[in-house]
Amino acid sequence: MASMMSAHLSKDFFDLVKAIGESKSKQQEDRIISDEVQTLKKKMPEAKISRKKMKEFLVRLIYVEMLGHDAAFGYIRAIELAASKNLIQKRVGYLCSGLCLSPDHEFRFMLVNQLQQDMTSSNFLEVAAALGATIRLATTDMIPPLLAHVVKLLQHDRELVRKKTVMVLHRFHRLDASAVSHLGPQMRRTLCDKDPSVMAASLCLLHAQITEKPLGFKELVPSFVSILKQIVEHRLPRDFDYHRMPAPWAQLRLLRILALLGRADQSTSEGMYEVLGDVIRRADTGINVGYAIVYECVRTVTTIYPNNNLLDEAARAIARFLGSENHNLKYLGITGLAQVVEQHPKYAAEHQLAVIDCLSSVDDTLKRKTLDLLYRMMNPVNVEFIASKLVESLEQSTDDFLRRALVSRLCTAAERFAPSNAWYVATIVRVMELAGELVPNEVAQQMLSLVAEGGEEGDADALRADAVDRFVGMLHREVVPDGLFHVLAWVLGEFAQLSSESASVAEAIATLAADDARLKGAPRARELLLTALIKLAAQSDDINTKAALRSLAERFASSSNIELQQRALEALNLLDASTEDSGLLEDALPYDASLEDPLDGVVTGEGEDRNGGDALGFLDRFVASALNAGAAPYQKPVDDENETESESEEETSNFKFEAYAEPQKPGRRVQQTSYPMGDSTENDEEIARRLQEAEYANQPPQRTTARGGNAIGSGGGLAAASGPWGAPRQPVAPTPAAPRPAAAPTQQQRAPTPTEPEEKTAEQAEKERMAAALFGGVGAATAAAPRRAPRKASNASSRQASRSPPPPAPPPAPEPSLLDLGAPEEPPAPAPPPPPVSDLLGDLSAPAPAPVPPPSTASDPFAAFDGLSLTEATPSTAFAPEKLTTADFGGRWGPTKHEKRAEVSLTPTQTTPDAVAAGLAKVGAVLVEAIPATRELILAATHTPTAAICLWHVKLLATSAALVTVRSPNPEVARLALEASVGALSSSA
């Protein structure tokens, strides 16, 4: 200890540090620091203080600041010390300024002069100190006065200085890219510096620039590749080795840069394949930093234009990471797998058990990453299992970030893949229960719409009763989750009588509403509960309910909460006004009328146009006098809310069999009104349909953008269109259920598993069960479009499935053809036979993870589809070339309603855009434009018999396949065109 004191440090400082080290509490520490602040405040301004002493004071000042106390009184001393002739004092001055001055502190600018002076110093250490300080202290305003000096230093003969200069430019670039943009060539030249450490620094600078604008740097790719090659071939001096790995951090950065430059750019990526393969092989030396490089390669390989060999290599690396005992490597494995799995789901299947292991890990970070991976693997088959895991974590988590991520994922999952309405409602309610404050309003609203609508016909009450029972249970809890009140009160108010214990519901509501303690955190709960009770009283014959309402309303009639008071008084008035005969309360709040239009049957301005003369007849005189006074007659508002929805027209034309008898009534739609009036039943379906469409319109942004922005993602729209309204009427059996029988053949087709353990422990069996639930559908469900429709259509079957542990066989059939069968206009097309199911789907009897099947036709779900299409291919003469401009095409694409899509495997010789265009030309489609960068084509033709235009969008996929999307105003034409295209593309193969 005594030796410590000799280190130019005074006893004061030593005592301070010792006291803080020994302090037992935060308060004690704060007191010590406050004393220190006082001491410094007193001593630092003293005039005759030596610079050496001042240096120590500044170190103490840094210490005080680090412990969270303000020491602004001493900043000026730091600025002064920076001007010292003594380098070590100067450094402390700069250090203290850099650590303590906040970014907007005016003292920063006071240093500009000193920095300029030091940058021109003949002592390179002073220059380096100034550069180091500049990096920490520079602000946008400081760039112009410093820039000229900095640029000069790029020619300095010390590499230490050049290296730091490059970093200063990097900092300037980050602060204000425009200020240094004119230095482009000079900045690039630093890459060729003779000293590798300067080159490494310049990679940082270029990386920052490339991140912003990758296009301008494509020509540097050969340079980067050759630098990387030189590094891995040990051509740098030994000094740059770290644990015998040549310049690992430079390698990491180069790989990151290559990933940026090679993204979605085939030719650029091709230039990298060789060196990437080299790097990945040479880095694999079993040391930590080697794994870091291997992992970075995985990141790069999955980002750039894919190469199968490299992907396999990456998958092998991931497999090793996952199999490692080291948690850090496991973590990388999971992260890597999450990156691979979205584009190439086949790699996931190998690692089922490893993933399950990580899921049950006690390590929070690993678990979180695994959830992330699961979310990306989600498909219609495993959604229930994965969602249950996500809910489980939501229950346990207190971390705000994680909860938010989980909620948004669960909402998306429920929305995209829900197997049944009941499951959807249950999931959303559970999420709201756990984290109501994080659930977006739209999601709650959508869930309520579904309950109001009651799902598909015939089963409405079951869904509602289910929801009611869920909420009734919550009424009795000590703490009712705050986020749920709106939903809970509404559902109970509307449908409580479906509950098995409906008699006690009203009582429970009344008790809860009167309970101050339980409603503390929920200011609006009381109003909502009161309204629910009013509705119940209106719908129930039970005298007790009315009595409960009356006593509650009387209690709140004088509440200081105006809203509550109003509702209470309204309730009392309604109660008083309704006698046994008149039933005003019942009329005002009829059962299950939330979807009806309250304005139906209301008088309009024109006398003869009304049919419900008794509805608002008392207004007639008022209306008449207003008209006489010159008021404009009431105009029915135009109900155009769904004009843009693709479903709208088609559905109308399909389902309105009888002529429109009379104009529609004014259509202000109220979805969840608390006071629906009127009594229209004939309009039920119409309104429900509109509601349905509005629901689609409300869907989360990712779907709408997918539809509008990128044709690839637009499958969901049509899938939705053939939803609940199409299904019951179509002559064909509901398709989503069709592939179920395929489960049996699946088991026979399973490839032999590599290791067949003789005996399984219970734990193993459990893991395998989980794996089966998890990996069902992975690999086959790549193209799984967001499906709302099956949720409604296959309610019964999937509910059944949810009860039995082994997952149902997934429907990995080509979705477009299946889902679009719903259009009733079409002749009943033969349902395609269930395609062979790949053995990726585990089931209960799977004793070990199944290996990835060799890419054979049997395991390719699309192969079967191709064959099928071939037999049905129509003569290509049906289509005549249609010349369109790209703009024309774009304009037509959006409004064209009917879409069909399919993925077609191409032969290697045929994967170029030209070849595909030539193939489709045989069908009659003429190329509108090819976009080589994204490997997309658009084509157009006219279907001669119907004169319907037909639009093609072809995306060449990395897997030597093409995703063909066809749109036409006529669904039949779209189907024909797709079949013809698929036929043409596969036959030319």
Added chain:
Amino acid sequence: MIKGIIIVNNSGQARICKFFQQVHREGYSPEEAQQSVVQQVYKQVSERPDSFCNYLEGSIMQWGDATKLIYRHYATLYFVFAVDKLESDLGILDLIQVFVEALDKCFENVCELDLIFHSDKVHYILDEIVMAGMVLETNIVTILSGVNDQTKLHQKSTSKLNEALGKATSTKMGSPGVR
């Protein structure tokens, strides 16, 4: 990039803090905001047994959503690097190792007290390794020569001011006066 580097001991006392991305907290001074980050970091890393992996994700509000904490635990000290998603996880772990090895060379068996008494020097070492949040130098010899050149220079200048001290330490190039 690296958003910040925090060294904190087993009882939550900050030893070295360096923020490359400033933190803000509504209603707090910059110093207090930094202090609260240190406390959050400490709370989270100290809860994790050493057998867990050395990563923590997205847990420091002030640094934004995509922040990952990568840390190593040595005897009494946690070395925590907060990074964005572009940094290589394992690479940073090795960087911490480089940093600690450099400290070890510089102070000859570094201990917690060295970090307190020579916090300026620790900062200089760190400045050689990481600049503006970017990994700059990982060769320990180069790192130390960057720091030691200045120490030598310092000794020259101080020897004039303080003959006795100069004599006592000029033979040792490393860190004068430590043990």
